[in-house]
Every structure is written in C-alpha cells, then in structure tokens.
Amino acid sequence: xHHVLLxxxxxxxxxxxxxxxRIKLLAALIFLIVVATTPPLAWRCFVTYAxxxxxxxxxxRLPIAAVLSRAALVVPFCIVFGITTWVLGDHxxxxxxxxxxxxxxxxxxxxxxxxxxxxxxKAAEWYGVPRLLILVIQFLYRYLFVLSxxxxxxxxxxxxxxxxxxxxxxxxxxxxxxxxxxxxxSYQRADGIYRAMQSRGFTGSFxxxxxxxxxxxxxxxxxxxxxxxxxxxxx
Amino acid sequence: MSVIEVKGLTxxxxxxxxxxxxxxxxxxxxxxxxxxGANGSGKTTFVLHLNGLLTPAAGTVRVCGMDVNKxxxxxxxxxVGLVFQDSDEQLFMPTVIEDVMFGPLNQGVAAADxxxxxxxxxxxxxxxxxxxxxxxHLSSGEKRRxxxxxxxxxxxxxxxxxEPTTFLDPPGQRDLRDLLMTLPQAKLIxxxxxxxxxxxxxxxxxxxxxxxxxxxxxxEIVRRFNWEFR
Numbered sequence: 060x061h062h063v064l065l066x067x068x069x070x071x072x073x074x075x076x077x078x079x080x081r082i083k084l085l086a087a088l089i090f091l092i093v094v095a096t097t098p099p100l101a102w103r104c105f106v107t108y109a110x111x112x113x114x115x116x117x118x119x120r121l122p123i124a125a126v127l128s129r130a131a132l133v134v135p136f137c138i139v140f141g142i143t144t145w146v147l148g149d150h151x152x153x154x155x156x157x158x159x160x161x162x163x164x165x166x167x168x169x170x171x172x173x174x175x176x177x178x179x180x181k182a183a184e185w186y187g188v189p190r191l192l193i194l195v196i197q198f199l200y201r202y203l204f205v206l207s208x209x210x211x212x213x214x215x216x217x218x219x220x221x222x223x224x225x226x227x228x229x230x231x232x233x234x235x236x237x238x239x240x241x242x243x244x245s246y247q248r249a250d251g252i253y254r255a256m257q258s259r260g261f262t263g264s265f266x267x268x269x270x271x272x273x274x275x276x277x278x279x280x281x282x283x284x285x286x287x288x289x290x291x292x293x294x
Numbered sequence: 295m296s297v298i299e300v301k302g303l304t305x306x307x308x309x310x311x312x313x314x315x316x317x318x319x320x321x322x323x324x325x326x327x328x329x330x331g332a333n334g335s336g337k338t339t340f341v342l343h344l345n346g347l348l349t350p351a352a353g354t355v356r357v358c359g360m361d362v363n364k365x366x367x368x369x370x371x372x373x374v375g376l377v378f379q380d381s382d383e384q385l386f387m388p389t390v391i392e393d394v395m396f397g398p399l400n401q402g403v404a405a406a407d408x409x410x411x412x413x414x415x416x417x418x419x420x421x422x423x424x425x426x427x428x429x430x431h432l433s434s435g436e437k438r439r440x441x442x443x444x445x446x447x448x449x450x451x452x453x454x455x456x457e458p459t460t461f462l463d464p465p466g467q468r469d470l471r472d473l474l475m476t477l478p479q480a481k482l483i484x485x486x487x488x489x490x491x492x493x494x495x496x497x498x499x500x501x502x503x504x505x506x507x508x509x510x511x512x513x514e515i516v517r518r519f520n521w522e523f524r
Contacts (some may be wrong), residue, residue, distance in 0.1 A: 066428065175428075177388035197388060204430040205382050251383035258345050258376045259448065260368060260400030 068121055068172040075119035075173045075280075080182035081270070082277040086284040087170040093288045094162050099155025105162070107291040112165050115284065119173045126168060133164035176200055181270055194265065198252075206245060213237040295359055296320040297452050297480045298344060298374075302353035305339055305504075313339040315504040316353065321452065326474075326481040328491035328512055330521055331501030337484045338379075340501070341454045344482070345374040358451060372401055375445030375479075379457040381437035385429035390421070390440050393429060397448040408447075415447040416440075419473060435466030439473070446477070453479045459487045488512075488522045 069076075075083070090108070097104045116123050137160040145153035170179070177197070184193050217233040298321035305314040314336045321327055329337045342348045343355050346362045355362040357370050378384045387393035394412035395405075403411065416422045419439040424432065432440060438458065445453065455474075459467045471493055474481065485491050491498060491512050498515040500508040508515055516522050 066431070070426075175388075177392065180388075198386065201386060201388065201428075201430065202382075248383060251378065251380060252386050254342070254347055255376075255378050255384040256386065256396075258347060258371060258378075259397035259444065260371050261396075262368075262400070 064125075065168075065171055066175075069175045071120060071173075073118065073120045073173070075115065077276075078173075078280045079271065079273055079277045080174045080178040081185055082273065082281050083170055083174050084179065084182045084186070086281050087166050089285045090166050090288055091163055093285075093292050094159055094166070097155075097159070097292055099151040099158075101292075104288075104291050105158050108162055108288055111284065111287055112162065112169065115169055116165075119169065121169070121172055126165070126172065130161060130165040130168050133160050136160075185270055190265070202245075202248070205248070206241065209244060210237065210241055213240065295323075296356075297323050297358055298482070299356040300340075300343070300353070303340070303343060303350050303355060304352040305336075305343065305348060306351045313504055314343075314350075317504070317506055319499065319506060321480050321482055323451070323480055324478060325497070326483065326495045328495035328498040329482060329484040329501060330486070330488075330491065330498050330515060330519075335501040336504040337501045338456055339504075341376065341456055341482065341484060344452070344454055345371045345376055347376075368401070372448055373450055374452045374454060375448055375450035377438075377441050377445055377453065377455045377458060379460055381434070381441045381461075382429075384441040384444065385432075385437060388428060389425070390416070390427050390429060390432070390443075391425040393440065394425075394444045394447050397444055401448065411447045411449070412443070415443040418446055419443040420469075433466075434461040435463070435469060438462060438466070438470060442473070451479060453477065453481045454484075455481065456484045457486070458483060459485065459490050488516055492516075 094108055116126055137156055141153045141157050144156060180193050180197055184190060300317055300319040303314050303317040306312050317340055331337050343350060346367045358373050360366045360370060362370050385393050387396055391412055394415055395408045398408035398411050416425055419442050421436055421439045424436060429437060458470060462470060467490060471490055474494055483491060483495060495512050498512040499506045500515050500519055508518060
C-alpha cells in the first residue's frame with residue numbers, strides 16, 4: 060500500500076475540500092495571476108496574499124508547517140535566478156522573484172491538497188483543457204506509482220548483488236539497464252491496459268461523467284478568496 | 295445452447311509463433327471449467343479470443359450463439375467478462391467507482407444507471423466502501439475484487455478469469471473463491487492453483503503446445519499429468 064501525503068490531504072473533509080473543484084481552480088488561477096503581476100516592492104500586497112493563504116490553509120485544516128516546508132521546495136530552483144538578479148544589482152526584483160515563486164508554489168500545493176486529482180482534472184476539462192491532455196495526465200498519475208514501485212524493486216535487486224569494486228560504475232550500468240527494462244515494461248503494460256480497456260467496450264473515446272452543480276457557498280468562497288487580493292493589488 | 299463454442303481455433307502471432315493449433319472447446323451455462331497447463335501452452339492466447347481481443351488464423355469462436363466478429367464485438371464484450379491476471383492493468387481510472395462504471399458507460403448506459411450498476415457490483419464484491427478510493431491505494435485482494443466488480447457491472451453471461459489467485463495471500467484466495475462460488479455466471483478459470491480449481495470447477499481442460507490435450511474431471515486431469523506441487 061502506498062501512502063501519498065498529498066493524496067491523503069486531498070481526501071480530507073473541511074469547508075474548503077467541500078467546495079467545487081472548478082471554483083477552487085478558478086480562485087487559484089486568479090490568485091496566481093495577481094501574484095505574478097504584482098510589483099516587486101509592493102509589501103502590503105505580499106503580506107495580504109500570505110494572510111489569505113494562511114487563512115485558506117487553516118480553514119482547509121492542513122498542517123501549516125508541513126505545507127510551508129513543501130512549498131519551500133521550490134526555492135532551490137529559483138534561487139539561482141534570484142542570486143543572479145541580486146548580483147546584477149536589482150535587489151527588489153530578486154526578492155520579488157523568491158516571494159512570487161514561494162507564494163505560487165503554496166497556492167498550487169493548497170489546490171492539490173484540497174482537491175483530489177480526478178476532480179481537478181474534470182474541472183480543467185470543464186474549462187476547455189483538451190481531453191487528450193487530461194487523459195495523458197490521468198494515466199501518468201495513475202501509473203506513476205506502479206512504475207516507481209517497479210523501479211524500487213529493481214533498485215533493491217541491483218543493490219542485493221552490488222559488489223564493492225567499481226561501485227559507482229557498476230551502479231551507473233545497473234541504473235541504465237534498469238531504465239531500459241522499465242521502458243520495455245511500461246510499453247508492455249500500456250499494451251495490457253489497452254487490451255483491458257477494449258475488453259470492456261472501449262472504442263476510442265472515454266465516456267464523459269457530468270460534474271455537480273455550483274452552489275451559493277461555492278460563489279461565496281470564490282468572492283472571499285479573490286476579492287481581498289484583487290482589492291489590495293489594484294485599489 | 296453452449297455459451298461458448300470454439301472449433302478448430304488456430305492462432306499465429308506476428309513473429310510466426312503458432313500459439314494455438316486447432317482448439318475445440320465448449321462451455322455450458324452455469325458451468326465452471328478450469329484451464330490448466332504449462333506456461334506458454336496457449337491458455338492466455340485462447341481466452342483473449344473469447345471476447346475478440348485476438349483474431350483467429352483459422353477456426354471459429356461463438357459466444358451465446360453469435361460469431362465473434364467485428365459486427366458482434368460490442369455484444370460479445372458485454373457477454374464475456376475478462377478478468378486479467380494483473381489487476382493494475384485493468385484498473386486504469388482515477389477512482390474505483392469510475393473504473394467500475396467504465397464498462398456500462400461504454401455500453402451506452404446512462405450515467406445514473408451506470409453508477410447504480412457499479413454500486414451494486416461493488417456491494418456484490420464486498421468493497422462498496424472503497425468506491426471513492428484510488429486503485430493504487432488498494433491491496434492486491436481489493437484490486438482483484440474491484441476488477442471483478444468492473445466486469446460484473448457489465449452484466450456478463452460468462453466470466454473468464456486469468457490466473458485470479460496470483461498476488462493474493464491465502465485469506466484473499468479464500469475470499470475470492472467464496473465470492474466466485476456465489477456468482478451464477480458460467481466461468482472459465484485459467485489457473486495453476488489446483489486447490490482453487492478443485493473447489494470451483496466441475497471440469498478441467500489441459501493445454502499443451504497450443505492444443506487441449508485432455509479434458510475431464512479436475513481430479514482426473516491433475517492425477518494424469520501429475521499437475522500438483524506436493
């Protein structure tokens with residue numbers, strides 16, 4: 060059994076989890092656009108954004124420290140650009156870059172932690188994201204765990220037979236071989252999945268499942284989430 | 295009328311390997327037959343013909359009186375439910391309920407009815423509480439039940455199970471056996487698990503080199519081919 064933390068968070072119960080995925084996706088997108096277009100030194104704005112995210116995280120009953128530490132994983136990826144900008148003398152832009160990256164990662168994490176992926180994908184489809192892309196993401200997410208489990212088994216098998224001589228080289232060779240085997244197995248599995256789909260009447264297009272109705276509570280949630288950030292940004 | 299009637303079935307893979315060489319087989323309504331035989335003897339290739347996943351090089355396959363051909367494919371796939379050896383290949387939708395609904399929706403059943411059928415199938419297989427779970431969060435036994443529910447929701451007349459006890463622990467095997475015993479459909483079970491075959495099947499067919507080389511009561515076939523690990 061796998062225990063994926065994000066998956067577990069997304070299946071929890073809270074006033075935020077109960078909101079429609081379309082509304083949460085829209086709120087997150089508006090929030091991200093507002094954050095991305097905020098001038099670097101608008102501290103009042105950034106403090107408000109952080110306050111909104113703290114409130115949204117707490118109302119969703121997510122562990123705030125764990126969420127923040129995971130959102131911080133984005134920092135190493137943007138710190139190189141931050142340092143470069145800082146060295147070039149644009150200190151405000153460097154700080155703005157880090158702030159925006161961190162807040163954006165937090166927003167994306169909040170969305171993923173409060174909405175199960177299937178609902179999120181359905182919402183994205185409702186907004187017009189191509190069905191083929193949705194299917195690719197869906198299958199990738201579904202089989203990522205199966206593949207990672209296979210990779211883990213192969214890694215253990217290689218480690219069991221690893222010698223002390225030329226460890227790095229033999230490790231590299233084993234990894235390259237495992238990658239090839241994993242590719243071949245994935246291909247084979249794709250074939251098996253397609254066969255299983257055909258056997259249950261699949262003829263090339265997925266049957267669509269309708270989304271639920273939007274409620275007044277959903278609309279109220281959207282207003283509460285986006286009005287403060289838009290107000291502080293543009294007024 | 296036999297639910298499955300196969301005559302002179304021959305299959306050749308693209309690389310020239312002749313996997314089936316003139317197989318004759320019948321399955322009667324409500325009957326349970328075990329398909330035994332060595333790995334590579336043609337059992338899986340045979341069952342893939344039963345709902346038109348493979349096309350014969352020669353011979354005929356009839357299901358509930360219909361020839362397995364392109365024109366009948368949708369009806370054939372509704373009648374013959376195939377449960378694959380690897381449940382991970384069969385459970386591809388994001389949640390269990392969506393996966394179980396996949397077959398009925400493909401049959402053109404309305405979403406509300408498909409959901410009702412799916413919930414009934416999940417009740418039948420004893421995993422109703424797992425409806426909203428993602429398939430990769432299930433244990434092997436639960437996955438097998440979910441795969442079976444996906445087939446039962448299509449309301450088939452024949453169940454074909456390929457190595458159903460693989461990856462299952464003894465309690466899982468026992469639960470699956472008990473569940474299968476309650477299902478009224480005709481069943482063809484491909485298995486190496488002799489105790490499992492013994493308790494479920496009234497008859498066994500033995501595959502060797504792409505042919506059914508013998509058929510008869512399970513006990514007799516097992517004894518004749520010394521087909522049990524002791």
